[in-house]
Amino acid sequence: MLVTNFNNYARWCPAFWPPRYVATGVLGFMLISSPAASQSLSDEPEQIGFYRFNDEIPEVLTTTRLRQPKTRVPGATTVIDGEMIRDLGIMSLVEIFRLVPGMVVGDVGSSTPVTTYHGTVHYEQRRMQVLVDGRTSHRSTLSDMDWQTMPVPLELIERVEISRGPNSAAYGINAFLGTINIITRNPADTAGAEVRVVGGSRDYLRTFASVGDVSESYDWRLAYEKRKFGGFDYQLEDDERTPFNDGHDINVFNYDSRLKVNSGFNADIRFGVVDGINEEDVYKNGELGATDNPNIGVRDYYVQTQLNFTTSRTHFFHVQVSFENYNRRQRWPVEIPESLVNCLANGAEVFDDANNCFQSGGTPLIANVNQDSEDSRLEFELQDTVLFSDDLKLVTGLGYRKDTYRSETLFNGRGNNYQSRVFGNLEYTPVNWLTLNGGGNWERTTTTDEGYFSPRLAANFTLGNNHALRFVYSKAVRTPDGFEQNPDYGFTLRDVQPAIYSLYEGYRVENTLVNRDGKLEEESIISREISYFGQFPMERGQFSLEVRVFKDKMRDMISGIIAFEDWTIDNNVDIDQKGFEVEAAMEYPGTTFRVSYGYLDQDDWYNGTEISADDSINKKEKQYKVDLLGRLSARHSGSIALIQNLPFGLKGSAAFYWADQLKESRFERLDLRLAKSFFQPRYTAELAMTVQHYMNTDPDMSIDNNIEDQNQLFLEAGIRF
Numbered sequence: 001m002l003v004t005n006f007n008n009y010a011r012w013c014p015a016f017w018p019p020r021y022v023a024t025g026v027l028g029f030m031l032i033s034s035p036a037a038s039q040s041l042s043d044e045p046e047q048i049g050f051y052r053f054n055d056e057i058p059e060v061l062t063t064t065r066l067r068q069p070k071t072r073v074p075g076a077t078t079v080i081d082g083e084m085i086r087d088l089g090i091m092s093l094v095e096i097f098r099l100v101p102g103m104v105v106g107d108v109g110s111s112t113p114v115t116t117y118h119g120t121v122h123y124e125q126r127r128m129q130v131l132v133d134g135r136t137s138h139r140s141t142l143s144d145m146d147w148q149t150m151p152v153p154l155e156l157i158e159r160v161e162i163s164r165g166p167n168s169a170a171y172g173i174n175a176f177l178g179t180i181n182i183i184t185r186n187p188a189d190t191a192g193a194e195v196r197v198v199g200g201s202r203d204y205l206r207t208f209a210s211v212g213d214v215s216e217s218y219d220w221r222l223a224y225e226k227r228k229f230g231g232f233d234y235q236l237e238d239d240e241r242t243p244f245n246d247g248h249d250i251n252v253f254n255y256d257s258r259l260k261v262n263s264g265f266n267a268d269i270r271f272g273v274v275d276g277i278n279e280e281d282v283y284k285n286g287e288l289g290a291t292d293n294p295n296i297g298v299r300d301y302y303v304q305t306q307l308n309f310t311t312s313r314t315h316f317f318h319v320q321v322s323f324e325n326y327n328r329r330q331r332w333p334v335e336i337p338e339s340l341v342n343c344l345a346n347g348a349e350v351f352d353d354a355n356n357c358f359q360s361g362g363t364p365l366i367a368n369v370n371q372d373s374e375d376s377r378l379e380f381e382l383q384d385t386v387l388f389s390d391d392l393k394l395v396t397g398l399g400y401r402k403d404t405y406r407s408e409t410l411f412n413g414r415g416n417n418y419q420s421r422v423f424g425n426l427e428y429t430p431v432n433w434l435t436l437n438g439g440g441n442w443e444r445t446t447t448t449d450e451g452y453f454s455p456r457l458a459a460n461f462t463l464g465n466n467h468a469l470r471f472v473y474s475k476a477v478r479t480p481d482g483f484e485q486n487p488d489y490g491f492t493l494r495d496v497q498p499a500i501y502s503l504y505e506g507y508r509v510e511n512t513l514v515n516r517d518g519k520l521e522e523e524s525i526i527s528r529e530i531s532y533f534g535q536f537p538m539e540r541g542q543f544s545l546e547v548r549v550f551k552d553k554m555r556d557m558i559s560g561i562i563a564f565e566d567w568t569i570d571n572n573v574d575i576d577q578k579g580f581e582v583e584a585a586m587e588y589p590g591t592t593f594r595v596s597y598g599y600l601d602q603d604d605w606y607n608g609t610e611i612s613a614d615d616s617i618n619k620k621e622k623q624y625k626v627d628l629l630g631r632l633s634a635r636h637s638g639s640i641a642l643i644q645n646l647p648f649g650l651k652g653s654a655a656f657y658w659a660d661q662l663k664e665s666r667f668e669r670l671d672l673r674l675a676k677s678f679f680q681p682r683y684t685a686e687l688a689m690t691v692q693h694y695m696n697t698d699p700d701m702s703i704d705n706n707i708e709d710q711n712q713l714f715l716e717a718g719i720r721f
Contacts, residue, residue: 057466057535058544062131062161062181064425064439065170065383065395070533071468072427074437074458076164076548078583082157082185084592087643088655089673089690090154091204091714092227094147097180098657099641100162101548101581102598104634105659106667106701110281111231111246113147117164117177118552118577118600119633124562127478127523129167129175132182133270134381135304135322136174140403140417141375141410143174143481146326149298151252151272153225155196155208158185164548164581166527168454168476169439172399172421176478176525187221187256188214193721200690200714202707203230203247208718220257226250227276235704237283244704245293246284250276264310274300280330284704287564288369288491288509289334297329317384324377331370334491336509338362341501344509351511351565365501367493373407375482391429398422405482412488412508419445425456435460435468447485448522452477466536472529480520480558489514489564514567520558521571527552541588548581556607559625572608573629577601590645597638602630636660651675668695675716688716 057069060077070077078100085096094113097103105115108123116125126143129136132152138145160182167175191214198206205228212221231246254272261267278296280286285294304322311317339359343350350357383397399421406414425439437458444451456474463469490510496502531548553576560569579600586593606622637659644652652674659667675688692712699705 060161060163061183062179063163063167063170064427064437065397065423066385066393066425066427068427070546071462071466072429072435072437072460074439074456074460074470075167075472075474075529076470076531076533076546076581076583078162078164078596080160080162082154082159084594084641084643085154085157085160087651087673087675088641088653089671089688089714089716091198091206091690092147093150093152093154096160097162099594099596099639099655100164101583101596101638102164102579102600103162104632104637106632107232107705108701109246110279110284111229111244111248111705114145114632115147116632117162119602119631120177120554120557120575120629121632126174126481127176129171129179130182131171131180133184133268133304134181134306134320135270135302135324136377136379136401137182137324138174139326139375140324140377141326141373141405141407141481142483146278148227148248148278149250149252149274149276149300151254151274151300151302152182152184153208153210153223153252153254155194155210156184156190156223156254156256158183158189165472165529165550166454166456166474166476166525166552168443169441169456169474170423170425172419172423172441172443172454173445173452173477173479176476176523184256187212187219187258190221191219194718195720196716196718198714198716201692201709201712202233203228204714205229217260218257219260220255223252223254223256225252225254227252231279232705233708234706235281235283236706241706242283244706245279245281245295248276248278250274250278250298266308268304268306268308270302270304272302274298282332286332287334287371289336290332291335292332294330294332294371299327299329301325314387315385317382320379320381320383322377322379325374326376327374329370329372331368331372333366333368334493336365336367338364341365341504344504344507349512350509363498363500365493365504366497367504368495369409369491369493371407371409371491373405373410375403375405377404378402393427394424396422396424403482409491410483410487410489412490415482415486417446417482419443433462435462445479447479447482448519450522452479452522463534467534468532470529470531470533472527472531474527474529476525476527477522479522484558484562484569485520487514487567489567491564511564511567514564520569521556523554523557523571525552525554541586541591543586544584546583550577550579550581552577557629559628561628568625570608572606573604573626574607575602575604575629577603592641592643594641595639598634598636600633600635600637602633604629634659649677649679651677665698665700666696667700669693670695683719683721685719686717690714690716 059069060073061067063073063075063077080099094105094115097115098105103117108114114125125145130138163179167179171179191212193211196208207226210223227250229247232244234241235244252274257269259267276298280294282290282293302324306318306320308318340357343355343357348355379401381399385395387393401419403417421443423441427437429435440455442453454476458472461469490508492508493504496505528551533546536543555574556571557573558569559573581598583596604626606626611621612618639657641655646652655671657669670693673690678685694710
């Protein structure tokens with residue numbers, strides 16, 4: 001069994017690590033050892049792309065909902081296939097996005113993973129639409145992503161498409177900065193049984209098992225994954241090392257199937273369950289005088305059905321219905337000082353410093369509180385595609401969504417939000433060197449009781465068969481989610497002790513600053529993009545290049561803190577962003593070399609109301625609100641990756657990731673992986689070792705994100721029948 005803690009085995013590594021530029025040396029060595037010079041691309045067996053994608057010109061589905069080659073798609077779109085994810089030894093779902101130019105990955109709070117495109121968020125990731133097989137996957141209450149509990153095993157990913165830039169024209173309000181679409185493998189491609197175990201540093205453990213079958217009328221797959229991780233090694237509390245309660249132990253069950261009725265109709269049926277514990281640290285996430293860790297119990301499930309109809313070779317449509325339920329149980333004990341109890345008795349605002357409600361001494365009130373929440377989403381979508389000709393294609397559709405939230409603490413009850421929308425995109429190629437795309441989405445939401453239209457116009461000038469120059473204009477909005485707009489935040493005291501405080505059993509402690517009468521407005525963005533995509537065939541391989549230059553104007557951005565003791569959000573920040581991004585890949589038989597880079601220049605300023613009569617305090621508080629939207633805005637970020645077939649059935653990979661000027665810190669990590677495959681008539685097996693070398697000793701994002709060893713070691717074993 002390869003599952004154990006490998007921290008001790010990794011301690012020898014530092015003596016063998018060269019300086020910072022070790023990445024360049026390793027990548028160069030692997031390129032030199034490439035067998036590409038003696039092979040031809042045509043020597044490889046023909047590969048059939050996903051959904052029969054054109055392998056000569058890369059195609060994408062996400063940007064407009066039409067299957068389009070990159071020479072016709074209206075905007076830069078990154079495609080990362082599942083094989084690359086696995087070959088690079090990526091250990092968690094969120095780490096995939098380090099490969100995307102302009103995207104940044106970090107950890108906040110109790111090792112909560114976050115990712116965003118062009119920054120603007122820290123804790124709440126609510127400005128990118130995330131889809132899994134077409135199903136909206138963010139939590140409806142906070143429009144937030146919980147990457148640790150996403151029901152997507154890495155082994156089942158076929159490809160990930162990331163539309164970089166506002167994509168509300170296709171997917172509505174949450175696609176404010178872009179869209180992530182995770183496409184899983186067809187059950188027909190995973191028939192049989194597979195088992196994989198990965199274990200390593202910081203108590204990392206991931207086990208995966210699947211079984212499935214294929215028949216003339218029905219394909220199915222049942223999969224299970226366990227994710228367990230200890231988190232960071234320690235945090236700093238009063239300048240002393242303290243254990244960090246920030247790990248997780250998550251179990252995921254998935255069932256995917258396809259019912260094939262006839263050539264014109266099939267149905268995809270999916271459901272899944274997520275169960276486990278997500279650890280939260282008392283110093284990081286404890287509220288109201290917590291005395292123990294407020295760990296979160298996770299109980300989620302989803303059901304999805306998509307009916308696919310093909311009436312002819314030029315007309316097809318689908319009807320999709322999905323239901324998701326997110327259930328969180330979070331409970332902890334608190335110790336409230338006597339001075340605060342007196343404030344409650346007198347009706348004083350407990351968080352007004354002038355009332356001195358937090359004084360030591362006296363007999364404390366001890367009780368249990370909770371931040372339990374349950375939110376669900378019922379979503380319906382109809383999408384129709386008509387291919388009038390190779391030069392004229394139209395996709396249209398409509399959607400409806402009902403979000404229900406339930407929480408005694410966050411909402412003092414339950415509530416509903418509703419969204420309805422109509423969308424469409426027309427692709428027209430009047431001459432062979434020009435493709436025009438025009439699309440838009442009209443949407444109405446009850447969070448603001450208004451309707452919004454998000455358009456996109458693009459012109460693609462095709463230069464030969466493999467090159468295109470794009471000009472894209474788009475607008476988008478993001479409306480506040482249910483918790484931003486309609487909070488009723490308060491903790492109800494239960495099991496109150498000692499007896500002298502028995503009158504406070506069931507008492508609700510509230511922060512009146514949270515329950516404000518004002519309403520938030522929508523955020524808006526206007527984006528302009530000039531981008532180029534080119535593919536250069538070579539004698540033994542090919543080189544592809546995509547460059548994006550952008551200028552975005554974001555107005556009335558919602559900034560501030562969302563916490564029980566500090567609730568300060570408002571539409572109070574404007575942002576101008578400009579920059580450029582590069583994504584390049586060189587592919588030979590047995591060799592893949594990939595580079596990404598993003599440069600971001602951000603100007604931001606406060607546009608809200610005056611905060612204080614004191615000019616010095618006013619200026620400081622304004623800058624603080626502005627800085628909150630820049631905590632994940634990296635001026636420089638990128639990746640370099642190499643995957644190389646080696647002699648004796650070995651495959652090696654190296655990847656270097658970095659993000660500069662990220663909250664006054666720099667992230668740099670080198671990943672190395674070596675795998676050995678065994679091919680037998682009745683099974684295939686693989687053994688692999690991955691090392692992650694953190695080049696900076698400074699903690700990333702927060703002074704509490706500390707690891708003992710700069711070298712993290714992981715071992716992996718898998719077998720497939």
